[in-house]
Amino acid sequence: MCRKFDLKKHSPNKCLIFIFNKKFMRRNAIGVLSTLFLWVLSISSMAQIPVYVWQGWDKNTTEQSLKDDFSTWKAHGVTGVCFNTGFDVDKARVAAKIAKSLGLEYHAWMPCMLHAGLPASWYAVNRLGESAHDVQAYVPHYTFLDPHNKEVQAWLIEQYCKMAAIPEVDYVQLDYIRYPDVILARGLWDKYGLVMNEEYPKADYCYCDDCVAAFKAQTGIDIRKVKDPSKCKKWAQFRCDIITDFVNKLAAAVHAQGKKVSADVFPGPRSYATWMVRQEWNKWKIDAFFPMNYNDFYLEKASWVGKVTREEVKSVKGKIPVYSGLFICKDWRNKEKLVDPEYSGLLPSEIDEAVRGSMKAGAAGISLFTPHSMTDEHWEALSETLSKLEKK
Numbered sequence: 001m002c003r004k005f006d007l008k009k010h011s012p013n014k015c016l017i018f019i020f021n022k023k024f025m026r027r028n029a030i031g032v033l034s035t036l037f038l039w040v041l042s043i044s045s046m047a048q049i050p051v052y053v054w055q056g057w058d059k060n061t062t063e064q065s066l067k068d069d070f071s072t073w074k075a076h077g078v079t080g081v082c083f084n085t086g087f088d089v090d091k092a093r094v095a096a097k098i099a100k101s102l103g104l105e106y107h108a109w110m111p112c113m114l115h116a117g118l119p120a121s122w123y124a125v126n127r128l129g130e131s132a133h134d135v136q137a138y139v140p141h142y143t144f145l146d147p148h149n150k151e152v153q154a155w156l157i158e159q160y161c162k163m164a165a166i167p168e169v170d171y172v173q174l175d176y177i178r179y180p181d182v183i184l185a186r187g188l189w190d191k192y193g194l195v196m197n198e199e200y201p202k203a204d205y206c207y208c209d210d211c212v213a214a215f216k217a218q219t220g221i222d223i224r225k226v227k228d229p230s231k232c233k234k235w236a237q238f239r240c241d242i243i244t245d246f247v248n249k250l251a252a253a254v255h256a257q258g259k260k261v262s263a264d265v266f267p268g269p270r271s272y273a274t275w276m277v278r279q280e281w282n283k284w285k286i287d288a289f290f291p292m293n294y295n296d297f298y299l300e301k302a303s304w305v306g307k308v309t310r311e312e313v314k315s316v317k318g319k320i321p322v323y324s325g326l327f328i329c330k331d332w333r334n335k336e337k338l339v340d341p342e343y344s345g346l347l348p349s350e351i352d353e354a355v356r357g358s359m360k361a362g363a364a365g366i367s368l369f370t371p372h373s374m375t376d377e378h379w380e381a382l383s384e385t386l387s388k389l390e391k392k
């Protein structure tokens, strides 16, 4: 089943011959114009729906394995890869070159605020006064940097710009561009043994001296003296603005290099991202959003994906493409036995509802986490759905 637009059948040259045949035009001007209009319409509605995948370089990755994987995904209709090599420019250069040679768009996917082994003063401090350098919320790898720290900002912008300088990199992609989850997704409460009806002080950042002083200078409020900081709306907004200002600064630097910026964000932004992780991402001046619409993390059904996508598209006024991120269940035959949402995800039978719902809501395409979780049954379901949507 070919999902791609058939260039031979709809050659643009044939169309030009139509237009410049003056005699024909004089006699049939209206007919020709309406045919042309329908032809343009048919092209736009038959265009291939962008499909991305998120994948990273692991210990078994080789140049050959990348060629094999990228080719396989491309054959399944994938149009772009979001590929994580961390800040390793050499590995990214290899992966990006292979992607481009196969005609795939390349997003250099990199964790932003989550890094280990950097100067202790660069890390965020929680409401209890603990630095993420020494003590982490939820999991040991939650070593979050302080996004307000000027040295952190300069270092991160330098890393992203180095990656953007690779000729084959189309976009740099920001992941973990946020504070830690001050409220965890509902589906993760049991896993971490938490009931999160309110903000979790251990995961509430950043209360370092600089952030506290900057907030006081701006608002006159000493947040350390506030009995319940979670009730202080200005404090929440202050931290949303820190992330927004940093993203916009980073994007300006990358744009100056002639490259684009995409970001992996929480759903919403109002219904989840803003209050969970301080991502008010509708204010970010970037080029593409990849919201992680992982329904199982929120104990929601596949039908929720379309609903939340509608909010996302509306939040950026339809001006910036939104690629609906879908979490795929690899061991789908045993999904009922999987209690951890981080191993759960969409069944092949749910692909249609999630993809159709996203596209109907105005998404520009979809992104799959991960292509290695996609079983033959998932690919088949995806291909069927995309064929139908592209024919419409």
Ligand SMILES: [Zn+2]
Pocket (backbone or CB within 6 Å): 124, 125, 146, 148, 149, 206, 207, 208, 209, 210, 211, 212
């Ligand atoms: Zn701070």
